[in-house]
Amino acid sequence: MPYYMNGEQLVSSDCCRDLGVLVTCDLSWSQHTAHVSKKANSTLFLLRRAFQKSSPIIFAKLYKTFVRPLLEFANSVWSPILQKDILLLESVQRRATRIPFGRVRPQYHERLAIMKIPTLSNRRVRGDLITTFQAMSNKSSPIHKLFILSSHTLTRGHSFKLAKExxxxxxxxHFLSNRVFQQWNSLPEEIVSSQSTMAFKIKYDIYSSQ
Known part of the structure; x- marks a missing residue:
């Protein structure tokens, strides 16, 4: 249905930018994924030209400072669903981890271990859990009501288990409160009952690295 303003028909669009996130009419994140991947690759190209001979640890710091934030901005709002989008994002990090090793390099997961970088998929899970903790521990949070505690008190696990929607x-x-359901409910009590976001991050990072 066309819309008009002062007699002029407004141009319709299947995609719009909202606070840096490309939102499509079908809520597919493929267009946004392609956009941020292209932007991150451009930044990575500049880093490669300037710091190609850096050590893996130094280049990891450069990557985490200038490239990875482009791939993760607002990713509690958006999260890739299709495998092709997940692989597209991860391909940027794969490319980044190749640079300091040159032509003779170990496998991807070995490079991640050396550079102390988790996969982007694991980073998205971590980000979702942090957002969930912040929302549930602060009743004044604008998204607090998205998360509903389970009424089944006899089930195993911690005292902040979510109800399944x-x-x-x-x-x-794949909405935040649903995609985080399993990971959140499986966390130990001492993590979800943390006194601050920083404490939650520290405890979760230790837990996930075991």
Whole structure:
């Protein structure tokens, strides 16, 4: 249905930018994924020209400072669903980890271990859990009501377990409160009951590295 203003028909679009995130009418994140991957690759190209001979540890710091934030900005709002989008994002990090090793280099996961960098998929899970903790521990949070505590008190696990929401669409299935459900409920009590966000991060990083 066309919309008009002062007799002029407004141009319609299937995609719009909202606070740096490209939102499409079908809530697919493929267009945003392609956009941030291209932007991150451009920045990575500049780093490669300037710091190609840096050590893996130094280049890891450069990557985490200038490139990775482009791939992770607001990713509690958006999260890739399709495997091709997940691989596209990870391909940027794969490329970044090759640079300090040159032509003779170890496998991807070995490079990650040497450079002390987790996969982007693991980083997204961590970001979702941090956002969930912040929302649940602060009743004045604008997204506090998105998370509903489970009424089943006899089940195993911690005292802040989430109730599982019923959904009919893939989009809703991958909404923050649903995609974080399993990971959040499986956390130990001492992590979810942390007194601050920083304490939660520290405890979770130790837990996930075991």
């Amino acid at each position: 019923k959904f009919k669409t893939t989009v809703r299935q």
